[in-house]
Amino acid sequence: MIKIPTLAALAAESKEAEILFWVGCAGSYDARAQKVSRALAQILTEVGMEFAILGNEEVCTGDPARRAGNELLFQMSALQNIQTLDAYGVKKIVTACPHCFNTLKNEYPALGGTYEVIHHTQLLQELISSGRLVLKGGGAFKGKKITYHDSCYIGRINGVYEAPREVLEALDADLVEMKRCKTKGLCCGAGGAQMWKEDEPGDKRINVERSDEALETGASIVAVNCPFCMTMMTDGIKARDKQDDVMVFDLAELIIQHNAQ
Amino acid sequence: MIQQIVFSLLTLAVFFVAGRQFWHIRNKIFLGKAEPIGGDTGKRWKHVLLVAFGQQKMFSNWIPAFFHLCIYVAFLFTQIELIEILLDGFAGVHRFFAPILGIFYTLIISTIEVLSLLAFVATLVFLVRRNLLQVPRLSKPEMKGWPALDANLILVAEILLITGIFSMNGADVLLQQLDPAHYPDTGRLLISSFTGPALFGALDTQTLVVVERFGWWLHILVVYGFLLYLPFSKHLHILLAFPNTYFASLEPRGAMENMPEVMQEVKVMMGLAPETSGSDTDELPDFGAHDVFALSRLNLLNAYTCTECGRCTAVCPANLTGKKLSPRKVMMDIRDRADEVARTIAASDGKLHPKNYDDGKSLFDYISKEEIHACTTCNACVEACPVLINPLDPILKLRRYEILTQSEGPAEWLPMFNSIENAGSAWAISDPRDQWTTAS
């Protein structure tokens, strides 16, 4: 159990936070993604960052609604969030969800909400390179083959390719790229509100196609940066019955594992 | 003299007809909604320079990029020769620039010859690739019929054009020695000074004159044919790539276009903005797009610029896994629908115009719901397009129409919508939102 203050609690003591941790729906409710939220919170706590969450005042950014075509619902969610964020005078936001990241960073400004938004992989890279986050331990990943899956919303859509890779390098891992990576990375199949529906009829599920590519690298760990990719890659690997040999982890979890040894 | 008159009349006629055709294309693009074109003009010109002129995006795949570049640069340089042909044709002179430019002339024509030879090889490679090799992106269902023929026709035209250039130059080299008064010295042309004697060395003067004229006319006729054909072909991209890259969005890629009309309504609902008077008596506008009129002009310019190369479809995760969605087909469908609308308007004797247009059809007769539902908004198509077309934008506009105007859409999305609306979360889970901090 970690004690994370909410902005409301801080405001009651007339305090402010250095940064707001935007948890998102998956990070709040999905059992697997909750672990990532806790891993990130643990790291931020350990480096002594003064961060806070919105807790029950956070609502869905509206990304899946907007991409499904439901602009009305998106606007309702977004305007409510902007009201909350502005009430607390939030300036800087970190999130572990690329969809929340993209919506907060690129779409809220047109609705009147402008904040400095960074993705947790960027923050982790910054913390490592500034020496604030020290990677200790005996190199749990030394020489271990790890492949990195670029999420569309962090990679191709927002151009963040290097920060997550630098984190993996700092972990001393042996990074093996998939055939399609960086600008050409293949989607896991969840974006655009696909997460909430079955694939349309076809020959293959998209997540299985991508998982096959990850398996081809021979890596024992698939590193991801997105809760949806996490679900899709885990399911895809399970579909090939490889769940005992190949694990899917978020970068924040890998750092925790590294430092635990 | 007769040649001069025939040439002049023909040229004027071709330019007139082609001009009209291009005007029609412009009108079809203007069926769409005007939209503000803001942002940094410098960035826009940079796109034109790097992406259209410099073919930057082609080079993510070197082999086709190289062969395409051969044809493209040959095309650019041949324009210089074309200017001379026009001058010669109107004035009834021969190789107007040769005496004026001297050594530079030899240089320019030699360059054109080398490029033409490269283009010739590239054209053969492309013909083989299109027709003998099974390249997946070139043999998808939407490429059957006219699109495949269109691609081949141009390649054949390219071969004819190059045949014209080398007949004309080759015969000319020999004629310069036989009749220097009428055939000004071009200097030693890099290729024709060899191929000329080799191919035509045995011919008499009379025949050589015919060969030279044949090459010259073939050259200009292919060019005119191309010009007239362009508006009906995917090759329109050689012109439209320039405006298309200029007008391409400068917004962050991940930002969907905001709908201020919806925002206003929601603000009123939430008590964030005062009610505008009389708004409830107005008919609700259609949201999103189901026909070309609700698309933007940029969407339509995109559709007419599309070269049907299929780079977008080849990287589309939905298409790769056998779904019906193909971003290229979306662009082709928009263009075909715009063509249909324009034809129907033209045939209606002024009865139909964009404001009252109704033929009982819409874009949904071309693009099925199944197709638009398959998109993951991954932006791979946007990244892949060599001329900065955005196939995702119209897909999302069609989704907006389906959800907001038709109140339809995949049933599986309803629980997500309801949950966001009622519980502020994309999943209906009754735990407090910060539950994750306590569990372990």
Ligand code: SF4
């Ligand atoms: S954005 Fe949609 S259409 Fe474009 S490549 Fe991705 S899934 Fe295919």
Ligand code: SF4
């Ligand atoms: S949209 Fe672009 S990538 Fe796709 S077929 Fe057309 S030109 Fe090629």
